[in-house]
Amino acid sequence: MENKVVVVDDHTLLLEAIGGLVRDFENFDVLYLCKNGQELLEKLKIPKNIPDVVLMDINMPLLNGIETTKILNEKFPQIKVIALSVEENEKTILKMLRAGAKGYLMKDTKKEILKEALNQVIEKGYYHTNTISKLLIGSLTKDETAVELKEREIEFIEHACTEMTYKQIAEKMFLSPKTIEGYRDSIYEKLNLKNRIGLVLYAIRNGLFTP
Template identity: 30%
Template sequence: MITVMLVDDHPVVRAGLRGMLEVEADITVVAEAGSGAEALALATIHRPQLVLMDLRMPGGDGVEATRALRETLPEIAVVMLTTYDDDAEILRAVAAGAAGYLLKDATSDELAEAVRAASRGETVLARAVAGRLVRQVREPPATTTLSARELEVLRHVAAGATNAEVGRALFISEATVKTHLVRIFGKLEVTDRTAAVTTAMARGLLTPGAG
């Protein structure tokens, strides 16, 4: 059972999210919070596996709450769930330790699959978010490539390593690994780890059996 905490300052939004998630046999909502400060307090008590975090709330920023939560309880994954798809906000959230960035127009199936993926240690991005990152980092097709560090990260991902394992192997933080993955997703025009690996292999950027 995947345990989830909902963080949003609008009770009606939390009620809607709870309804969407609790029809899933493997997901249960164990707590709700209306602010970042409340989220930190309740997370300490309930220890959910994953937090769905609103980006902007009165009296606190979701990104800062994510950073504080990850520093205090690093075993808890945090996925931003917001109406804002600004490039800078996306990168801020990932750099703060968020495992993903979803938009509130996600379907119930998309939300449930994102929760499952994030609970496995994967980075998840809404398609619209991935599309914005593509436009941000896209280069002409003939010259599109990955940096040496991005290739190192992807080789470890191809070998089945989690973000934390990649970070330990490369002596970088897990947040930095996630930032690299976001940029990799954007350059390769994909939305998940598996597609990144297969696309990189198809383009000759990564050889089968890498890692």
């Protein structure tokens, strides 16, 4: 019996290429390919389009992998999602796993590993490499007390990803430079940053700012 697989990735070439790989696996068949989460949800409205496994990229336009996975887990909990990403960022991986992904593959895995992952997800319900397992265990010890950034702080961070000085940012936000410094200090404290460079990198890595 052939297990039905759907691949979701915005890069057409990779989408088709990975689809081709999966089609070559004996006990798997590709139902169809999608370019983003929205397209997938559209397809799933028809019952016979419901696959056993979804291979899902994380960075996609319209509806990204994390959001899509969350929705799938609510509406179609029987579908197993395997994340497929170049993203090696710890937080992103954890977000994806929290969203309900049953496996996480770096895009630099060999096709044998992909096959193994597909089989294990079907049989055991999950597949995790050593790297990911360690990450999961590590995440338990850390108290990930979801750092909440205020609306105004986020606005400040966006301006901080710029050549402006804090004085200039203050003018732009109609605030006193001292208030801006206050934002900065509390953000540094919350996020454990040492200086503005760290802040910029944090902003970029967490999607608050796109360079």
